[in-house]
Amino acid sequence: MIRQAEFARALLDSAQPVPKGLSDPEGRAAGSRFAVYRNNVAVGLTRALETAFPVLRALVGDEFFAAMAGVYLRAHPPGSPLMMFYGAEMPGFLAGFAPVRHLPYLPDIARLELALRESYHAADARPADPEILTGLPPARLMQARLRLAPSVRLIRSSHPVASIWRAHSQPDAPRPSPGAEDALITRPGFDPEVQALPGGGGAFVLALSDGKALADAVAAAEDEDENRDFDLTRSLGALISGRAIVAIET
């Protein structure tokens, strides 16, 4: 009797023998017929990774990506049938994958692409009316807590992660210049959008998503922004234009 454990092992590792007891119609060993299943698994999972990581693929090239996907899918087969979320271990995998050690920004690009998918499938939420913010007296405004949409994601990186992503996903995007970037993902409609936050913006959004009041989020941003010129209007503007604020609790 063939156990599925044996079948599964042989599927993922072509060094393993084809399980005995599988035959063609003449009773001969299954041979390349088993390879159909091996191929289906490898091709199917590789396609899923190509769909998940188009910019990562553009950065390393199609051929390299396919070979890397072959290593990844054997080390990290999907943990659930939701293929739209396959690839969650890619950032850690890339960080430890010697052939890409010279591209230290790849793990953060993978994190950004995973976050884009999470955002795409996140729950819908009606944005709050931003007029409420402008109508508040300054003291109350600074004590307000802003609840962010389930589709909002923040990727903080010591690399220009948003600019690299944009350069490989949009025509005519400027060449990225070196430096750390905090990438904000919002979903104003059905399509997630990526923007690089100004200095301190990452700490600001992180504090807001932790439920801190606006004043505390500003303090966190100023603590972090070495130039001490955190631009509240721009960071708040990024959230408002991304329809990312769903409740204003005063």
Place this chain on the structure above:
Amino acid sequence: MLDTRQPGRLPGGPGVGYKPQHYAAIIADPDPVEWLEIHAENYMGAGGRPIAQLRHLADRFPISVHGVGLSIGGEAPLDADHLARLKDLVGWLRPASFSEHLAWSTHDSHFLNDLLPLPYTQATLARVCRHIDQVQDVLGRQMLLENPATYLGFDESEMSETDFLAGIAQRTGCGLLLDVNNVFVSATNQRTDPYAYIDAFPLARVGEIHLGGHDVQKDDHGAPLLIDSHGTPVVDPVWALYDHTIARAGARPTLIEWDNDVPDWPVLAAEAARARAVLNRVPA
């Protein structure tokens, strides 16, 4: 076990596997199809465009939910989390039909993303029946089970696939989804007669039919090896087998499956029209 009911409540005409790139075309030109089928796992996110499109389409078309991830033939117990997600989806969508595959795809909590084959033994039969009973209990409805495309055989098999499926349907009260392309692919690969398969199939249980394209390869000995690929038109020998099936079974909801290298809507609509022409020749 559920009571045996008239399987499926899909309209008797053609449907297609829904692809998001056809959304606008389907809304503009809905007449070629009477219903749509979705893959359950693609609609298990919390929101966003997929769910919004599905809600919109479900207002206009009966929907068939086709699962590809439940691993009903798996040795391990069914994934309770996945079954719960399915219950959620079926709960809000209230589809006209729910179907899954006679196959396994998960082992040791790893999802292998393929429909893997089973030996047709009493032990497998008992296990598959247990799982189907569980699915029908949790979902509170009858499901359809689809015959697989197979590329090899198990020496340990004790019965034919048609007897195996008939046994499952009889014990669990489930309906069957007859994939005529899979019949043709498996019969070619196993060197058996696809017409004999249809004649032996419990056609009264069939709530839905699938038609799709396949690829042609050769095995180690130069024998034809057909691969169920859903990336090309339905070939004439499969249409002929479908004619034979409908002549025997009567009209049944028929789906055109095209999952890879998906063509423009008119190509898919033309395939659906060809199925409709066959269905129109027999009483429903």
